[in-house]
Amino acid sequence: MNATPALLMSLKSRALLGLLTLGLALVLVMGGWHVRRELHLEAEQAETTQQLLPLLYAEPLSRAVAGNQIAAAQRLLETLVSRHELQSAVLKGRDGLRLLSGPDVLPGPDSPHSEFALRLPGDGEELGRVRVVAPELNVWGQLSKPAMQHWLLQLLALALTLGLGAALLIDRLLLRPLRRMASDMERFDPSRPPSEFSWFDDGQPARAPAELQQINRAMAHVHQSVDQQLQRKQREMRELSAQVAQQARALHEAQAALDLKQRELAQLARHDALTGLANRREFDDALRREFKRAQRQQSRLALAVLDLDHLKAYNELHGHAAGDEVLRRFARLLGERFKRDTDLVARLGGEEFGALLPGFDIASAQHMLESLREDWRRLSLPHGASPVDEVVTVSIGLAAYGPSHPYLSPLALMQAADEALYIAKHAGRDRLSLAA
Numbered sequence: 109m110n111a112t113p114a115l116l117m118s119l120k121s122r123a124l125l126g127l128l129t130l131g132l133a134l135v136l137v138m139g140g141w142h143v144r145r146e147l148h149l150e151a152e153q154a155e156t157t158q159q160l161l162p163l164l165y166a167e168p169l170s171r172a173v174a175g176n177q178i179a180a181a182q183r184l185l186e187t188l189v190s191r192h193e194l195q196s197a198v199l200k201g202r203d204g205l206r207l208l209s210g211p212d213v214l215p216g217p218d219s220p221h222s223e224f225a226l227r228l229p230g231d232g233e234e235l236g237r238v239r240v241v242a243p244e245l246n247v248w249g250q251l252s253k254p255a256m257q258h259w260l261l262q263l264l265a266l267a268l269t270l271g272l273g274a275a276l277l278i279d280r281l282l283l284r285p286l287r288r289m290a291s292d293m294e295r296f297d298p299s300r301p302p303s304e305f306s307w308f309d310d311g312q313p314a315r316a317p318a319e320l321q322q323i324n325r326a327m328a329h330v331h332q333s334v335d336q337q338l339q340r341k342q343r344e345m346r347e348l349s350a351q352v353a354q355q356a357r358a359l360h361e362a363q364a365a366l367d368l369k370q371r372e373l374a375q376l377a378r379h380d381a382l383t384g385l386a387n388r389r390e391f392d393d394a395l396r397r398e399f400k401r402a403q404r405q406q407s408r409l410a411l412a413v414l415d416l417d418h419l420k421a422y423n424e425l426h427g428h429a430a431g432d433e434v435l436r437r438f439a440r441l442l443g444e445r446f447k448r449d450t451d452l453v454a455r456l457g458g459e460e461f462g463a464l465l466p467g468f469d470i471a472s473a474q475h476m477l478e479s480l481r482e483d484w485r486r487l488s489l490p491h492g493a494s495p496v497d498e499v500v501t502v503s504i505g506l507a508a509y510g511p512s513h514p515y516l517s518p519l520a521l522m523q524a525a526d527e528a529l530y531i532a533k534h535a536g537r538d539r540l541s542l543a544a
């Protein structure tokens with residue numbers, strides 16, 4: 109927004125300017141009135157003088173002209189002009205005589221002038237005429253007078269002094285408290301409570317003029333309501349923050365529950381619920397991965413399929429829950445035996461398990477698995493319905509990828525292990541068969 113220069117002036121400058129303008133106006137009005145009065149007085153005086161002149165000078169001048177005393181007449185004219193402060197006087201005699209005192213000018217419109225006749229007392233004959241011209245009576249004539257100039261200068265000095273004095277007084281009585289209030293307003297801090305804030309830095313608002321006290325009360329009122337609004341907003345902010353924090357906590361808890369569910373789902377997706385071992389999908393993925401690695405690195409990979417013997421009959425005799433417990437027990441044994449990070453044991457489905465053993469050739473895998481089969485037997489879980497043995501036994505089919513058995517695919521390796529298991533089953537169970 110553009111501000112005109114007048115608006116940018118301080119109140120002090122404006123007061124000073126206003127008072128000086130007022131003083132000058134006063135000087136003009138009073139000066140004009142004084143000049144007018146002087147002009148009036150001078151006009152009256154000039155008229156009186158013009159009336160007196162014939163009485164004072166007509167006779168001596170008539171005698172001088174009648175006696176042809178030209179020099180005396182001239183002197184009289186000079187005296188007349190100088191004594192009565194005239195501009196000029198012209199004497200015109202009957203016989204062409206012309207005497208002049210002062211400049212030979214015609215009277216102007218503002219110059220009082222008159223004429224009187226020269227004649228001897230008791231003689232009716234006119235000897236000549238005298239025309240007197242007074243100085244012009246106008247404003248500039250008055251102003252050019254030193255006395256008038258002196259008076260005007262005094263008046264101007266008085267007006268200036270009074271104007272400055274009034275400006276100082278206004279500054280002290282009005283503007284200074286206003287400035288103090290303005291600086292108080294600059295210090296205004298709405299975050300401080302109204303009780304701790306004074307609008308007057310000397311802390312004595314009672315000493316301020318009534319109008320400023322009124323402004324003070326108004327500002328205090330504004331401060332009070334700003335403070336109340338601030339308090340309300342702060343309360344709302346706190347409530348909002350608490351709500352946000354609560355929402356954030358709830359969100360965090362929901363996120364944690366979701367993560368847990370996702371982990372559980374992932375676990376369920378890749379693990380068998382009954383035994384906790386990896387499931388078929390996990391086993392197949394691992395088989396594909398390890399098979400590729402073995403191919404790439406020309407290393408060995410053993411794969412065993414383990415199947416509990418006659419679980420159907422066991423279930424029928426002992427119940428499904430007991431069958432579950434057998435499955436869990438066998439899974440535990442598998443987990444205990446194959447603990448390397450690279451080993452993977454899984455439940456492939458039903459009573460069938462798989463063991464994937466990277467790095468094992470067929471002989472060392474066979475050794476490990478025979479030992480496992482023996483240990484399973486030694487657990488001596490009574491079967492009661494198996495034609496094979498009195499305890500629960502396991503049959504194992506084993507195949508291994510290696511330089512001497514370069515199977516073409518993971519599926520081929522798996523099929524070889526399955527076929528070995530089939531052979532083990534048909535050979536009487538409770539044994540390990542090697543893939544051909």
Ligand SMILES: Nc1nc2c(ncn2[C@@H]2O[C@H](COP(=O)(O)OP(=O)(O)OP(=O)(O)O)[C@@H](O)[C@H]2O)c(=O)[nH]1
Pocket residue numbers: 382415416417418419420421423427428429430431432435457458459533537
């Ligand atoms: N308790 C229990 N039994 C299961 C589970 N999964 C499969 N079975 C049982 O395992 C049995 C498998 O039967 P079969 O395929 O005939 O095999 P088997 O009776 O073990 O006989 P062979 O494998 O030939 O020695 C079925 O009776 C299934 O009900 C399970 O999770 N829990």
